[in-house]
Amino acid sequence: MREETIIQTHGLSIGYHGTVVASDIDLTVKRGRIVVVLGKSGCGKSTLLKTVIGLLPPISGTVEFDGNPVDFNSEQSLQRLFRRIGVLYQNSALLNSLNLYENVALPITMHHPAISHEIRREMVTNRLRQVGMAPEMERYPAELSGGMRKRAALARAMILDPEVIFCDEPSAGLDPITASGLDELMLNLKELLGITFLVVTHELRSIERIADDVLVIQEKSIRFNGPFQQLRDSSDPFIRAFFLRDKADAKELSS
Amino acid sequence: MDSDSRLHILLPSRLVLENYKEIQNHLGRLNPEDPVLLDFSQVEQMDSTGAAMISYLNKTYPDIRCDGLSPRLKHMLDVFTGTDAPTPDSGEPAKTLPSSHWGESVKQFMVLMADEFAHVWHYLWRRRGVYPGEIHHQLFQMGYGSYWIVSVITFLVGVTIALTSAKQLNDFGANIFLADVVGFGMIRELVPLMTGIILAGKVGASITAEIASMKVLEEVDALHTMGLNPEKFLMVPRLIAIGLAVPLLVTLANIVGIFGGMLVGKFYSGISFKAFYQEMLTIVELDDVLIGLGKTLVFGWVIVISSGFKGFSVSRGALGVGIATTESVVLSISLIIVLDSIFALLMY
Numbered sequence: 001m002r003e004e005t006i007i008q009t010h011g012l013s014i015g016y017h018g019t020v021v022a023s024d025i026d027l028t029v030k031r032g033r034i035v036v037v038l039g040k041s042g043c044g045k046s047t048l049l050k051t052v053i054g055l056l057p058p059i060s061g062t063v064e065f066d067g068n069p070v071d072f073n074s075e076q077s078l079q080r081l082f083r084r085i086g087v088l089y090q091n092s093a094l095l096n097s098l099n100l101y102e103n104v105a106l107p108i109t110m111h112h113p114a115i116s117h118e119i120r121r122e123m124v125t126n127r128l129r130q131v132g133m134a135p136e137m138e139r140y141p142a143e144l145s146g147g148m149r150k151r152a153a154l155a156r157a158m159i160l161d162p163e164v165i166f167c168d169e170p171s172a173g174l175d176p177i178t179a180s181g182l183d184e185l186m187l188n189l190k191e192l193l194g195i196t197f198l199v200v201t202h203e204l205r206s207i208e209r210i211a212d213d214v215l216v217i218q219e220k221s222i223r224f225n226g227p228f229q230q231l232r233d234s235s236d237p238f239i240r241a242f243f244l245r246d247k248a249d250a251k252e253l254s255s
Numbered sequence: 256m257d258s259d260s261r262l263h264i265l266l267p268s269r270l271v272l273e274n275y276k277e278i279q280n281h282l283g284r285l286n287p288e289d290p291v292l293l294d295f296s297q298v299e300q301m302d303s304t305g306a307a308m309i310s311y312l313n314k315t316y317p318d319i320r321c322d323g324l325s326p327r328l329k330h331m332l333d334v335f336t337g338t339d340a341p342t343p344d345s346g347e348p349a350k351t352l353p354s355s356h357w358g359e360s361v362k363q364f365m366v367l368m369a370d371e372f373a374h375v376w377h378y379l380w381r382r383r384g385v386y387p388g389e390i391h392h393q394l395f396q397m398g399y400g401s402y403w404i405v406s407v408i409t410f411l412v413g414v415t416i417a418l419t420s421a422k423q424l425n426d427f428g429a430n431i432f433l434a435d436v437v438g439f440g441m442i443r444e445l446v447p448l449m450t451g452i453i454l455a456g457k458v459g460a461s462i463t464a465e466i467a468s469m470k471v472l473e474e475v476d477a478l479h480t481m482g483l484n485p486e487k488f489l490m491v492p493r494l495i496a497i498g499l500a501v502p503l504l505v506t507l508a509n510i511v512g513i514f515g516g517m518l519v520g521k522f523y524s525g526i527s528f529k530a531f532y533q534e535m536l537t538i539v540e541l542d543d544v545l546i547g548l549g550k551t552l553v554f555g556w557v558i559v560i561s562s563g564f565k566g567f568s569v570s571r572g573a574l575g576v577g578i579a580t581t582e583s584v585v586l587s588i589s590l591i592i593v594l595d596s597i598f599a600l601l602m603y
C-alpha cells in the first residue's frame with residue numbers, strides 16, 4: 001500500500017476561546033494506518049480530535065485533509081471534509097429520539113434518500129451485526145448500556161465507508177471481550193477497506209493490538225509522533241511511565 | 256520523650272465510617288499541645304473515613320506517634336492518604352464561557368433568525384435536510400401537547416375579563432357592550448398573549464432543554480460531522496410545526512375564551528348567547544381575527560427561534576441545560592410582551 005499522507009497539520013495551536021490547550025502540533029496521519037493518540041487526561045486529546053474533524057477552529061496553524069487545507073469558516077469546505085470522515089464520539093452521541101436502526105441509517109436517510117428501503121435495511125443490519133448490535137436495533141439509546149451505545153455509534157460512524165474514522169475512547173467502559181472485539185473490527189476495516197483510524201485510547205492492550213503509529217501529547221505539545229515499534233523502544237521517562245506503568249518514573253514525573 | 260509520658264490512645268478495632276461519632280468524641284478531646292501516642296494494636300478494620308481521621312490528626316498535632324501499625328494498615332494508610340495522583344496537564348483553566356457581550360448575543364440571535372428563514376425557505380423548495388416525519392411528530396407534540404392547557408387558561412381568562420367589565424357596564428346600564436369588550440379583547444389581545452405565554456412555557460422550554468442537552472451530549476456535533484446542518488435539521492421542523500399548530504390553537508382559544516365571556520354575559524348580565532354573538536359581530540371583523548392570528552404566529556416563531564438560540568448557546572454541561580431552559584422562557588415571554596406593545600403602538 002502507498003504511504004500516502006491523509007491528514008497533516010502544520011504548527012497547529014488548539015484550545016477554546018483563545019486559551020491554548022496545546023500548541024506546535026505537526027501531526028501526520030498516513031492513509032490506511034491506525035494512529036493512536038495518547039496522553040494524560042485533560043491534555044487535549046479530544047480537543048485535537050475536534051479540531052482535526054473541523055468542529056473547533058484552531059487558534060493558529062492549519063489542518064490539511066488529503067492535501068487540501070480545511071477552511072474552518074467555509075461550511076462548504078467543512079462539508080467536503082465531513083463527507084469523507086466518520087466520528088465515534090466520547091459520549092456516543094446517538095440521537096435519543098431515534099432507535100438504533102434509525103440512528104445508524106441516518107446518514108443514508110438524509111444524504112441518500114434514493115437508496116431503497118430494502119438496501120438501506122441490509123446496509124444497516126450488516127453494520128449492526130459487525131458490532132454485535134443487530135438484535136437490539138429496535139431499541140432506543142436510552143434503553144442501552146454505555147458499551148452498547150458505543151458499538152452502535154461505531155456502526156453509524158462507518159455506515160458510509162468513510163476514508164478516516166475518528167474514535168474518542170472507543171473502548172472506555174467496555175468489558176475486555178467487547179473491547180477486543182472492537183479492536184478486531186477496526187483491524188478488519190483497515191485491512192479490508194483501507195480505512196484510516198485516529199483513535200484516542202488509554203487501553204494498553206488495545207494499543208498493542210491495533211496501533212501502527214502513535215502520537216503522544218504532553219505538556220501542551222507533542223512528545224512523540226511515529227511508529228509504535230519505535231515508541232516501545234524509547235527511553236523517554238514519560239513514555240516509559242505511560243507504557244510500562246513504571247512507578248518510579250511516574251513519581252519522578254509528577255514531582 | 257519516651258512513650259510512657261505520652262497520652263496513650265487506644266484506637267478501637269473498627270476504624271470505620273459507622274463508628275465515626277464515637278471515634279471523633281474520643282479524639283476530639285485531645286489537646287494539640289500534648290504529645291500523643293496512637294495505639295493501633297487493636298485496629299482490625301479501616302476504611303477511608305478512618306484513614307482520613309488519622310491523616311487529619313497527623314497534620315494538626317505536631318507531636319504524635321503511631322504504634323502497633325501492622326504492615327497492612329500502614330499500606331492502607333499510604334493508599335488512602337498517600338501519594339497524589341498526577342493532575343491533568345492543563346496549566347491555566349480554559350475559559351468555559353465565551354465572553355458574551357450584549358451586542359454579540361443580539362448579533363448571533365439575528366444571524367440565527369436570518370439563517371432559519373433561509374433554511375425554511377430552502378426546505379420548502381427542495382425538501383432536503385429534515386428527518387422524514389419529523390414535522391408531523393413536532394406538530395403532534397405541540398398541538399396535542401398544548402390544546403388542553405390553552406383551552407383551560409383562555410376559558411378562565413374569558414370569564415375573568417368578562418366579570419371585571421360586566422360590573423362596570425351593568426352600572427351604566429350598558430350590559431350588552433360586554434360582548435364587544437370580550438370579543439375584541441380576547442381575539443385581538445388576550446388570546447394571542449395567553450397562547451404565546453403558554454407556548455413559551457411548554458414548547459419553548461422543551462425545545463431549549465432538548466437542543467441544549469443534545470449539544471452537551473455531542474449530538475449536535477455528531478449531526479454536523481454527519482454532514483447535516485444542525486440548525487436546519489432541528490429547527491425547521493419546529494418552525495413549520497408551530498406555524499401549523501398556532502392557527503389551530505388560536506381558533507380553539509378564541510372559541511373557548513369567548514364562550515367563557517358568554518357564560519358570564521348570560522348569568523351575570525342577562526345577555527342571551529344569540530344577542531351576545533350578534534352584538535360581537537358588529538364590532539369584531541375578520542381582520543381582527545387575522546390580526547390576532549398573525550400576532551400569535553409571530554410570537555410562535557419568536558419562541559422557537561429564541562428557544563433554539565438559547566439551546567444552541569448552552570455551556571457548562573448538564574447544569575447549563577437547566578440554566579438555558581429558564582433563560583429561554585424568560586427571554587421568550589419578554590420578547591412576546593415587548594412585541595405585543597409594539598404591535599399595539601402601531602395599530603391603535
Ligand SMILES: Nc1ncnc2c1ncn2[C@@H]1O[C@H](COP(=O)(O)OP(=O)(O)OP(=O)(O)O)[C@@H](O)[C@H]1O
Nearest residue numbers: 016021040041042043044045046047345349350351
Ligand atoms: N468546551 C470547553 N470549553 C473550555 N475548555 C474546555 C472545553 N472542553 C475541554 N476544555 C479544556 O481543554 C483541556 C483539554 O480537554 P480535552 O477534553 O481535550 O482533554 P482529553 O485529553 O480528551 O481528556 P480525557 O482523556 O479526560 O478525555 C482541559 O483542560 C479542559 O478543561
Ligand SMILES: [Mg+2]
Nearest residue numbers: 045046090168
Ligand atoms: Mg477526551
